[in-house]
Amino acid sequence: MVEGCELMGTTLWIVDINVDELWETPEIKQAADYLCKGEVIAFPTETVYGLGANATDSQAVKKIFEAKGRPSDNPLIVHIADPKQMKELVDEVTPVGQQLIEAFCPGPISLIFKKKEGVFSELVTAGLDTVAIRIPEHPVAFALLRAAGVPVAAPSANRSGKPSPTSAEHVMDDLNGFIKGVIDGGETGYGLESTVVDCTGEVPVILRPGSITADAIKEVVGEVIVDPALKDEKEAPRAPGMKYRHYAPDHPLYLVDGTSELLQSFVNQFKRDGKRIGVITTRENQAKIDADAIIVMGSQADLSSIAHSLYDSLRKSDVLDVDILLSLCFPEEGVGQAIMNRLRKAAGNRVLTQADLAK
Numbered sequence: 383m384v385e386g387c388e389l390m391g392t393t394l395w396i397v398d399i400n401v402d403e404l405w406e407t408p409e410i411k412q413a414a415d416y417l418c419k420g421e422v423i424a425f426p427t428e429t430v431y432g433l434g435a436n437a438t439d440s441q442a443v444k445k446i447f448e449a450k451g452r453p454s455d456n457p458l459i460v461h462i463a464d465p466k467q468m469k470e471l472v473d474e475v476t477p478v479g480q481q482l483i484e485a486f487c488p489g490p491i492s493l494i495f496k497k498k499e500g501v502f503s504e505l506v507t508a509g510l511d512t513v514a515i516r517i518p519e520h521p522v523a524f525a526l527l528r529a530a531g532v533p534v535a536a537p538s539a540n541r542s543g544k545p546s547p548t549s550a551e552h553v554m555d556d557l558n559g560f561i562k563g564v565i566d567g568g569e570t571g572y573g574l575e576s577t578v579v580d581c582t583g584e585v586p587v588i589l590r591p592g593s594i595t596a597d598a599i600k601e602v603v604g605e606v607i608v609d610p611a612l613k614d615e616k617e618a619p620r621a622p623g624m625k626y627r628h629y630a631p632d633h634p635l636y637l638v639d640g641t642s643e644l645l646q647s648f649v650n651q652f653k654r655d656g657k658r659i660g661v662i663t664t665r666e667n668q669a670k671i672d673a674d675a676i677i678v679m680g681s682q683a684d685l686s687s688i689a690h691s692l693y694d695s696l697r698k699s700d701v702l703d704v705d706i707l708l709s710l711c712f713p714e715e716g717v718g719q720a721i722m723n724r725l726r727k728a729a730g731n732r733v734l735t736q737a738d739l740a741k
């Protein structure tokens with residue numbers, strides 16, 4: 383018998399990620415067995431927690447969309463354990479795709495290729511003729527994929543619109559009672575979803591920024607295009623999911639483009655209007671801010687520490703007794719591009735500048 387606590391039908395398996403041959407442990411074998419039988423299971427990856435289903439089984443994939451409340455025109459990323467499986471799933475691994483596989487897989491990157499017809503449930507690809515494939519490097523994700531032996535479609539394991547989960551607790555907060563089980567492998571590392579790269583052409587195109595940066599990709603393949611929609615709201619994004627509001631905290635979030643002194647001026651201005659203010663900020667800026675509540679999110683000197691704790695901070699802000707949340711913008715260099723992409727969506731694109739301060 384596998385040890386696990388049954389919570390309203392959702393099993394929580396706690397696993398030790400340092401165990402050798404994790405794929406042979408009873409917890410992973412049971413979770414893989416459920417996957418193969420058409421159930422959905424949440425599991426940790428190095429980016430965020432994923433909600434997995436057998437990508438070849440439409441009934442199973444449908445359960446992902448139902449549990450998340452995800453729009454059906456938003457395709458899912460397919461996860462595999464080994465790049466050798468790629469040729470059974472895609473029409474052609476293009477030369478740039480091959481270079482990116484060799485440089486970054488396994489790792490936090492999803493690569494889009496023309497799909498092989500008749501392999502995936504149509505729900506996975508939302509009717510597109512392409513498919514996004516990812517080879518995660520997290521030991522639990524690898525073990526589950528290896529034990530299941532099927533390609534696993536897995537979006538982030540949150541209710542649609544909410545911040546992505548970076549711990550099993552976040553998954554349980556959103557999906558307890560709606561899914562078969564959650565494998566708890568501790569906090570995720572990077573904390574932001576994978577970089578999504580269209581590899582169908584000669585030059586790769588970044589459709590969603592992530593921890594593998596445009597510069598890192600450029601270094602490998604020489605040239606990279608960033609989807610113009612990531613910079614210009616008026617452009618239609620090439621990744622269908624990028625058009626939706628995401629990561630929204632319960633209280634309205636405003637970004638402040640400026641210094642911590644400018645942020646403090648906005649705190650004071652909102653307070654004069656009788657509002658209670660929560661501020662999400664870094665360790666370095668904490669002492670400079672006087673607000674009703676402050677959440678500290680990583681260090682200014684290390685953008686990856688901010689990526690790691692961004693979603694946890696947004697989720698923590700939901701329980702604050704405040705009316706409005708404020709956060710400074712971050713430099714859009716390296717992983718800062720992904721952080722600002724997620725923060726802008728979380729804020730519904732509300733960015734305050736000096737010009738918005740009442741005279």
Ligand code: AMP
Binds near residue numbers: 514537538620621
């Ligand atoms: P999530 O599953 O929430 O991490 O989101 C996956 C992202 O990848 C969404 O923005 C999708 O729209 C995008 N995506 C997945 N498959 C494709 C594809 N074949 N073409 C373009 N974008 C895709």
Ligand code: MG
Binds near residue numbers: 537538546575
């Ligand atoms: Mg998501």
